[in-house]
Structures are given as C-alpha cells and as structure tokens.
Amino acid sequence: MRLLIKHATLIDKNNAFHNQKIDIEITNGVITAIEKDITPKEDNHVITKENLYVSKGWIDTSVVFGEPGYETTETIENGLKVAAKSGFTDVLVHSNTNPAIDNQSVIHLMQNKAQEKITQLHVVGCMTKNAEGVDLAELFDMKNAGAIAFGDYKKPTPNANLLKIALQYTQDFDATIFAFPMNKDIKGKGFVNEGIVSTKLGMKGIPALAEELDLERNLSLLAYTNGKMHVPMISTKKSVELLKEAKAKGLHITCGVSVNNLVLTDEELTNFNSNTRLMPPLRSETDRQALIEGILDGTIDVITSDHCPVNVENKRLEYDLADDGSIGLESIFGALQKVLPLEVIVEKLTHHLGLLKENPIRTGTKAKLTLFNPTTDWTFEPKNITSFSKNAIMLGKKMKGEVYGIINGEKSNL
Template sequence: MIVMDNEAEPETAHRPHRKPLALVNARLVDPASGLDAFGGLLIANGAIADLGMHITEGSIEGAESLDCGGRTVAPGLIDMMVFCGEPGHEHRETLATASRAAAAGGVTTICCMPNTDPVIDDVALVDFVLRRARDTALVHVHPMAAMTRDLMGEDMAELGLLRDAGAIAFTNGKTSVANAKLMRNVLSYAKDYGALIVHHLEDADLAQDGVMNEGEVATRLGLRGIPTEAETMMLDRDIRLVELTGGRYHAAQISCRASLEVIQAAKARGLPVTCGVSINHLTLNENDIGSYRTFFKMTPPLRSEEDRQAMVEGVASGDIDVIVSAHDPRGAEGKRRPFAEANDGAVGLETMLGAGLRLFHNGEITLHRLLNALSARPAELLGLAGGRLVKGAPADLALIDLEMPWTVAREDLRSKSKNTPFDEARFEGRALVTFVAGRPVYHYG
C-alpha cells in the first residue's frame, strides 16, 4: 500500500512517481472507449503502462500497489472554463490555490480564461501563466488567450503568435464580440491556425442591465430580467458566421432549450460547432435565488426549470459536448451586496464532480456520458493527450467513490474565495485520490 500525503508539494507536482504504482481491485471506467470493467491499472514514468484484469496485488514485480476497494478509476477531469485572479487579482484566487481546489475535485487539467489584469492578450502573459503554473500548480494549466485586444471586442489579437506561445484556445472571456465583421475575421484567422474559438453568448444591448432570467420569478422579485433571446440570437449569428468561414467554434456556455436547438441544427448540417454547459445550469434554476441570494447570481443567469431539464437532456444525448465548472472566485466585498449590485460568478472546481454525480444517481445521465463531458470530450476538442484510460496516455486519473456522502462546507473549500451556491449541499460521490502524471496530488482524509 502506498502512503500519500494529503497534498503534494508544488515543486514535485509534475514529476512522475519514482516507482511503478499498481491501482488494483478497481472499477475501470473509460468514457472514450466505453470500457467499464473491474481490474487494475499500472502507472510508470507518469503514464498508463498497462491496464486490465491481470493487474492484481503483487502481480507486478517492483511495483507499489494501492487497493481501490472496488471504487472507480477514471480519467482526471478537464475543466475548460476557470477564471483565476492571477495576474492582478491574487486576493480572489491564484494558480496555486485554484490548482489545489481542482485536485480536490478530481480535476487534473484547468483552462484559465484571459480575464486577468493585465488581460492575457500578449505572448509574454501566456508565457507568464505557463511558467507560474509550472512552479506553483499541482495540476496541468493551459491558458486561453484573448481573441480581441484587452477583451474590448474592437481589434483582433495576434492569434498566431499567441497560439505559438502556448495558448490552447481563444475567447473573449465574459463578453461577446458584437461586431459581426470582426467575429468573421477571428473565425477565418482561427481556421488558418486550426485554433478553437470559445465564445460567450450575450447580446449586450438586449441584456442591458438585467441581473437574472427574465420571467415570472424576476417580476416577483422586482429584478430586471435577461431574456433567453439575448443568448440565442448571438448564437444564431455565430453559427451563420461559422457556415461562412468554416472556423472551429465552441459556444462556451448555453443555458436554454432554444440555444440547444440551434446547436442541434448546426451539428445536423455538419458544421464544426460544439458547446458547453456549466454544472450550475445543469443542477440549479432561477428559483434557487430565493430571497435574493447573491451566490446564485451568474452569467448567463440561472434559467427556468424547463431550461435546466433541457440542458440535462442535451448532455444525456451528447448534443452538449462538455460540462464546465465556470469557476469564478469573488470576494465578500463583491457578493455581500444587494442582488442587482452584486458581482456574478461562483466557485466550482471542488463541487463540479459531486454536483454532476447527482444527475447520475437520479438516473438522468449515465456515468459514461457524465465522465465523457467532463474528461474525454474536452480533451478531444483541445487536442490534449489526457481524458482516456489507454496504454501510453498520461496517468492523469481520479479515484472516485461514487457512493460516499459528504456535505459542502464553505470554510473547507481550498479556493481563496468561498462564493459557492452549494454551501451545505449534500452530495453522494467524490474524488478520493487525484493523480497528475502518476503522482498523487490530492488524497481525501
């Protein structure tokens, strides 16, 4: 049995474990191949060396072993939307604290959004994030660069140079590019580089100063609403531009049935279009705002229960490709305000898996579909080697107890900010051990 520290030291986080390690007596679940079988998995030199029923206690000479007790070994989760404060807002979150939160949630790769100060729209800033992550983070970190300078939506950034520097995709963060000609140019240039464009969907003029979903609940609370059309109209425009340019396009978050129908139609026409949904929009709805609870203020806003159910159906059918945490740390000074004045955003790296497993236990989404949207599909879209249980793949893994009950305690979150909508929520299932390059970077308990 291997003895693991509760959290690995940052400077050793990306070094392969020194001795081969056999995870035995495990349920191996690989959403990419459909594998679901009991057996073992051998880790050597930071990669998966072998897996199958033949790997048992003592079967591999010279290897340490970890008895998984029949629990699930799956690819580590890959989160395509993480807002991190570094550089510029380290009081809200750093790459180090975000990586510890990720590891505790079974997440082995995070994609950082460019909403920093300064904005990640320069080669030097891409390099800074990569170097800082290498020195301080426990998990893999890939920066998404700004598609427009300073995220202003006016001038296109140097996409080719940013991609060469290590940007994994391009986005305008939490704002949409309103200028259709500029968006066309972005998609055209991105196609030349084979780059993925990840776009936030909101028509700012239609949304105006809305703070929650438009409808009966907003009217009752006396709050200005944002119609679903603000999202769907922007998505429909973007799909037409994709058809015009052929560029690879990913809708960062959709939140309503009408947007799902637009995505389904685009995919039916064979367009290079994919989409994501946040774990919040899969498990919460506008009614959770209750008596102006600001931890439930998000962008896009929480929608109706009918729209939430549509999002679940989209993941279950595979029409929605990925699930993201939309991790967005906010301090008390930004959240403890009247609802209309409060910052939007919620932390989610540590709760994404537990919240997602609610859908599995309720019978709404199969385990394979859930894990596919959390690991295999984002790896495929981003061109990453992880997200799979196959020989030679990186040993970025999560050992998950699907049945373990636990209660979210805000004060125990590893994120610097504590703005979780799941405070005191009861979950069933969590990551017990998280491996990055074969090394345990988190151990529960």
C-alpha cells in the same frame, strides 16, 4: 516510481475493460499493465480505496483564477491545487486578469507559475485586445506561445465583422474561437433570468432571447467562414435546438454548459443570496430539462464547473450590485451525480474539444487518471472549500460522490 491501483472499476465506454474491476500498474508516469489482478512488487506504492473507480483524467473547459492582478480571489498555484483535489488533470484558464491574457508575456507568466503542478494549465487567450471587443489581439503570437484557443471570457462580440475576421484568420493555424452568446442591447441592465421569479422579486431580467439571438448570429458567421467555434456555456431550451441544428449541418461547432444550469433554476433567487448571481443566469425548469436532454443526446459536448472566484467585498452586496460568479471545482462532481448518470458525467468531463492530446487508458500511454467513489453522500459546507474565495452557490446542497485524487504522469495527490 511504481504505482499499483488495485480493484478499481474502470469507467471508459471506449475501453474493453469498461465497467470491470481491474488493476493498473504505472511506472515512471506511464501505464505498464492493465489486468484483472496484478501481484504487487516490493517497490510498488499500492493504491486501495473504498469503492474505487477510475477514469481518464477530467478536463474543465472554463476556469478563471485571477492571477495576474487579482491574486486575492485565487492564485494559479492554489487554483491548480483545488482543481487537482477536485479530480481535474487539466483546466482551460480564461482571462479574468489584469493585465488581460492578450499577449505572449502574460501567457509565459502563467505557464511559469503552473510549472511542476499536478494539474496542467492550458491558456485560452483573449480574442481581442484587453478583451474589449474592438481590435483583434495578437492571436498567432499567442498560439506560438502556447495558447490553445481564443475568446473574451463571458463577453460577447458586438461587432459581427470582427468575429467573422477572427473565424477566418484563425483557420490559418487551426485555432478555435470561444464565442460567448449574449446580446448586450437586449440584456440591458438585467442580471437574472427574465421570468415569473424575476417579476415576483422585482429584479431586472435577461430575456432568453438575448442569448439566442446572439447565438443565431454567431452560428451564421460560422457557416459563412467555415471556421471552428466553441460556445462556452448555453442556458436556454432554444439554444440547445439551435446547436442541434448547427451540428446537423456539419458546422465545426462544440458547446458546453455550466453545472449550475444543469442542477439549479431561478427558484434559487428567492432568498436573495448573491452567490446565485451568475452569467449566464439560472434559468427556468423548462430550460434546465432541455439542457439535460442536450447532454444526453450529445448536443452539448462538455460540462464545466464555471469556477469563478469573487472577493467577499464584491459579492456580499445588494443583489443588483454584486459581481457575477461562483466557485465550482470542489462541488461539480457531487452536484452532477444528482441529475445525470455516472457514465455520462465522465464522458462530458473527459471531452477535450479536440484541443488536447488524447490520453487513452492503455499500456504505453501517459497515466492521466481520476480516482473517485461515486456513492458517498455528503453536504457541501464551508469546510469543503479550499479556494481562496468562498462564493459557492452549492453551499448547503446535498452531494453524491467523492473524489480521491488524480494521477498525472509522475505526479499524484493520492
């Protein structure tokens, strides 16, 4: 199969053609030519789109689908379709499943379900058995089965010694631990940001300290062990400062942030829409601005959609009883363009944390590309949702930018 992408503006600051209009020829999934103008051959499938832009394939580092066990929220098959439609060639899928992803069998099941799909699924195995934070899971066995990292999805590790042992043990096979920071004792029964808004609304708050204290502890453990850690999501100003200091010390640390915390604040809570109930919670405007600065100065490495499907019966409840989470794949690009420059967005959506193989846009490499138009204005509505679950925090929000699709080797949805 021969594809020819015509007149596309390339966004890749490490490429000589950055910000230039080019043609890209792809033969049997491999880039065979990149030039200013390529004459189509008879067997070329020519791709032309309005105001076409192209970048390396986007990666989402924090996604859950539900399967196995909660297929009504999202199946692997449909979740990967949603990801491809949203511009992602790769997704890191975490355990929000039953059984938990804590052994080879579950990993093999998920990999089999993901075969031949356009978007590639990468499994983040649980750090502890059943993600309960008591005993280490079979980390080395899962690594051999294809797990690319380990972490208990959005669950902190109260036992500091257990996290220390995990950071030490995984050095033997060069693995990364995903450590979600949240002190359970300080969090208590809180479910939104502790601040002026929560006080006015009479909601139980989660102090910023709950995240920051746990993060300080985790960074101390990282310094002691010299392991490799990724902080999946931070949400406060001080967390940005702590990560900046840790990086300056040379620790093996990366971190991410949810699109929701970059775009929205706890002011969204005033209508008691349970789609705004998230973990980490939406914070203050001061925190949001600090997160933006953390993106711009390189402290924060990746942005995630934090795609977390929840069934309607677990979401349309009284606010304090509803489950945390929002879907986000379909809206992440359009929402980010309201707060960040295009080049920065692409940089943060293509960072692979050292966990995936680098796929530069050059001749002789596998084609992993995302195609999009950054200038389209639209509003996110229910008709834009192809996820099984409809718990979207961005519903009704103004968006900017349209994803056309992806090319991932010999597969494409264009």
